[in-house]
Amino acid sequence: MSVLVVGTVAFDSIETPSGSAERILGGSASYFALGASYFAPVRMVGVIGQDFPQDYLDLFTQRGIDIAGIKREAGDTFHWRGRYHEDINQRDTIELHLNVLAGFQPKLPEAYRDSEYVFLGNIDPVIQMDVVEQMRHMKLLALDTMDYWIGASLDTLKKVLQRVEMLVLNDSEARLLSGYDNIVKAARAILRMGPKMVLIKRGEYGVLQFSDSSVFATPAYPLEEVFDPTGAGDSFAGGLMGQLARTGDLTQGSLRRAIVYGSVVASFTVEDFGVKRLAALSLPEIEERYQRFVELTDFHS
Amino acid sequence: MSVLVVGTVAFDSIETPSGSAERILGGSASYFALGASYFAPVRMVGVIGQDFPQDYLDLFTQRGIDIAGIKREAGDTFHWRGRYHEDINQRDTIELHLNVLAGFQPKLPEAYRDSEYVFLGNIDPVIQMDVVEQMRHMKLLALDTMDYWIGASLDTLKKVLQRVEMLVLNDSEARLLSGYDNIVKAARAILRMGPKMVLIKRGEYGVLQFSDSSVFATPAYPLEEVFDPTGAGDSFAGGLMGQLARTGDLTQGSLRRAIVYGSVVASFTVEDFGVKRLAALSLPEIEERYQRFVELTDFHS
Numbered sequence: 001m002s003v004l005v006v007g008t009v010a011f012d013s014i015e016t017p018s019g020s021a022e023r024i025l026g027g028s029a030s031y032f033a034l035g036a037s038y039f040a041p042v043r044m045v046g047v048i049g050q051d052f053p054q055d056y057l058d059l060f061t062q063r064g065i066d067i068a069g070i071k072r073e074a075g076d077t078f079h080w081r082g083r084y085h086e087d088i089n090q091r092d093t094i095e096l097h098l099n100v101l102a103g104f105q106p107k108l109p110e111a112y113r114d115s116e117y118v119f120l121g122n123i124d125p126v127i128q129m130d131v132v133e134q135m136r137h138m139k140l141l142a143l144d145t146m147d148y149w150i151g152a153s154l155d156t157l158k159k160v161l162q163r164v165e166m167l168v169l170n171d172s173e174a175r176l177l178s179g180y181d182n183i184v185k186a187a188r189a190i191l192r193m194g195p196k197m198v199l200i201k202r203g204e205y206g207v208l209q210f211s212d213s214s215v216f217a218t219p220a221y222p223l224e225e226v227f228d229p230t231g232a233g234d235s236f237a238g239g240l241m242g243q244l245a246r247t248g249d250l251t252q253g254s255l256r257r258a259i260v261y262g263s264v265v266a267s268f269t270v271e272d273f274g275v276k277r278l279a280a281l282s283l284p285e286i287e288e289r290y291q292r293f294v295e296l297t298d299f300h301s
Numbered sequence: 302m303s304v305l306v307v308g309t310v311a312f313d314s315i316e317t318p319s320g321s322a323e324r325i326l327g328g329s330a331s332y333f334a335l336g337a338s339y340f341a342p343v344r345m346v347g348v349i350g351q352d353f354p355q356d357y358l359d360l361f362t363q364r365g366i367d368i369a370g371i372k373r374e375a376g377d378t379f380h381w382r383g384r385y386h387e388d389i390n391q392r393d394t395i396e397l398h399l400n401v402l403a404g405f406q407p408k409l410p411e412a413y414r415d416s417e418y419v420f421l422g423n424i425d426p427v428i429q430m431d432v433v434e435q436m437r438h439m440k441l442l443a444l445d446t447m448d449y450w451i452g453a454s455l456d457t458l459k460k461v462l463q464r465v466e467m468l469v470l471n472d473s474e475a476r477l478l479s480g481y482d483n484i485v486k487a488a489r490a491i492l493r494m495g496p497k498m499v500l501i502k503r504g505e506y507g508v509l510q511f512s513d514s515s516v517f518a519t520p521a522y523p524l525e526e527v528f529d530p531t532g533a534g535d536s537f538a539g540g541l542m543g544q545l546a547r548t549g550d551l552t553q554g555s556l557r558r559a560i561v562y563g564s565v566v567a568s569f570t571v572e573d574f575g576v577k578r579l580a581a582l583s584l585p586e587i588e589e590r591y592q593r594f595v596e597l598t599d600f601h602s
Contacts, residue, residue, distance in 0.1 A: 299557035
């Protein structure tokens with residue numbers, strides 16, 4: 001079953017304590033699509049400018065990703081420049097040029113409207129809602145957002161949340177959205193806004209999943225080197241949604257395993273700059289690290 | 302098999318966002334002993350002043366703890382006053398009166414010297430070494446320390462570390478002791494200093510355990526209310542060492558289960574001020590939350 005992602009396709013310019021990179025492939029849709037591509041067919045919706053190189057598009061198609069939903073517009077591609085601190089969990093945005101993203105109005109290819117697994121990357125909630133209206137019979141709708149939209153478009157965001165099964169966000173965003181410092185209280189408050197499930201990403205500390213009937217906690221895969229955390233969250237969501245589409249199983253056990261697959265994919269992403277490691281993976285590599293994750297967390301043997 | 306703890310017995314005066322308490326029972330040996338007491342016989346070594354109330358001593362003996370090693374000296378009991386921030390993971394020390402602790406020179410009762418499970422709470426490494434010299438045939442020696450001793454007594458601390466099987470410390474202390482920001486690198490560096498095992502406490506994010514041949518990661522039990530984090534780490538160590546003494550099993554699987562038992566005990570500790578909740582537990586309550594911890598982390602069902 002296909003996974004549809006709507007999000008940004010971008011140039012990222014990144015500085016981390018380990019080095020720097022200029023105008024490399026980035027964006028939530030890119031990281032998500034590559035992460036999901038190891039598990040299921042992926043369809044991408046996004047916008048690029050005249051300056052976006054064919055090489056980057058080839059990278060998607062080589063991974064079997066359907067890019068019929070990526071539209072090239074007059075102007076330049078969305079460009080983000082960021083700098084990570086010595087404490088790699090913190091970063092500053094140095095430059096942000098929306099460019100063609102400013103006029104992004106996704107019109108889904110007809111075939112895409114039947115996609116059952118849908119991920120709305122971190123974009124304007126107005127666009128997210130517009131996409132929801134275009135879908136016909138989703139099995140799972142997941143959504144990411146960020147502090148900016150929580151501040152600037154809370155009302156629209158709350159409307160979208162009423163349509164969503166799964167909200168994926170990080171801990172500081174969960175605190176901001178709910179008004180609670182305690183993360184359990186924050187998750188419970190967000191569940192009352194509509195989503196049946198809240199996934200809280202805690203970076204190197206792992207993931208918490210909340211629903212009305214269940215709580216799941218898992219650590220992150222410990223790494224000796226984190227080169228570049230960019231895209232960890234989106235490739236996590238890609239691995240998660242891809243694995244769910246691969247199995248078609250939305251029971252609690254399956255959801256938990258998918259969260260672990262997502263964590264495994266994210267652990268590869270941060271091992272090199274941009275999508276370098278993520279785009280060059282193989283399913284056996286992912287399965288092998290999944291097995292190491294099982295060993296890492298097992299206390300029953 | 303008995304568990305021996307050497308550490309502080311104190312008055313704590315605490316302010317948290319949830320309230321405050323004056324001169325309540327505190328200290329590393331107190332929290333450790335109470336946590337361990339649900340699993341195994343416990344022997345306590347520490348020093349108290351003339352002002353230390355009989356009620357607090359009774360609290361230990363009611364839990365079956367052997368307090369023959371607690372010596373009453375002329376002067377006042379060690380007193381710590383601290384204030385937690387809105388972000389409960391941060392605290393400031395407002396007052397610190399060593400009082401009788403300044404002259405603490407533990408002389409172990411003869412029977413204590415055969416204890417097989419020994420925990421050296423966070424005290425001067427000189428005292429920790431002195432205790433090590435008094436022991437006859439330990440099966441497991443574990444040690445806690447803190448940033449102050451890493452700064453002030455690094456050489457002595459390093460000597461003690463060469464005698465220790467298990468070092469228990471929090472993530473910022475691991476970074477300080479090793480000089481590495483990355484926690485995996487930090488743990489590897491500390492293993493090279495002598496301990497066969499390093500346990501890194503990450504508060505609400507759980508625990509990482511490192512040895513040469515194994516890494517174990519577990520989240521913490523998610524709580525809706527954290528009233529007072531004081532003693533979480535020491536009661537964690539108490540539950541851990543108590544469970545190991547209960548089973549007498551030091552295989553990797555048993556160590557991992559003991560870490561989960563420790564996490565469960567700590568999750569109770571922080572639910573009320575001081576030792577209030579910790580001292581009023583029962584083994585069935587602990588076993589029940591252990592089972593909920595199994596469900597919380599399971600992704601195989």
